[in-house]
Amino acid sequence: GESVGLHLPTLSVQEGDNSIINCAYSNSASDYFIWYKQESGKGPQFIIDIRSNMDKRQGQRVTVLLNKTVKHLSLQIAATQPGDSAVYFCAEYRPPSYNTDKLIFGTGTRLQVFP
């Protein structure tokens, strides 16, 4: 079947440490991936994206790694802060060639940051 899933439902880290959130996808034809952050009571917020012709992309304190061989994504957050506490989703993009522009989301990982 088609799925995008996450290995760990909850991740607890100490403030200042680095966080790594993992995601597996099953469709090898997927060519665009997005990480979203969702705080309680809010909609998903775009963090960073990566296309399949890249292995790594960096943003401000965040890095996304893509391993197409094993169909695995990870989101790395440097110097995790209390404001990073949220649920993180990876999403797989289904391009127009599939006659749709929909995103396929995983279940999510809850990141808890403690002092």
Next chain:
Amino acid sequence: GAGVSQSPRYKVAKRGQDVALRCDPISGHVSLFWYQQALGQGPEFLTYFQNEAQLDKSGLPSDRFFAERPEGSVSTLKIQRTQQEDSAVYLCASSLAAGQETQYFGPGTRLLVL
């Protein structure tokens, strides 16, 4: 400088009641999406519009669900004869154009069917 807005933010309905959820996308955005998010789950695709054309409605769970975007801007998701399993957060997203474009999400409408 508005993002995607949705109304109402919360809706309580009695089973069997019809509801209408509104989405105002970012001005000028061509694509509009509706997703359903159950508690503790990731959003699941419902339907997709490009301007006023509904190009994909494969995610709508039943014929009780209907969406429209008559003028290519505001969209309404209507659920007829609501059932308890319809309780969820309904998210709207928009993107500037078709293709691999970032989707920007609204805050969602939390629907509770009693």
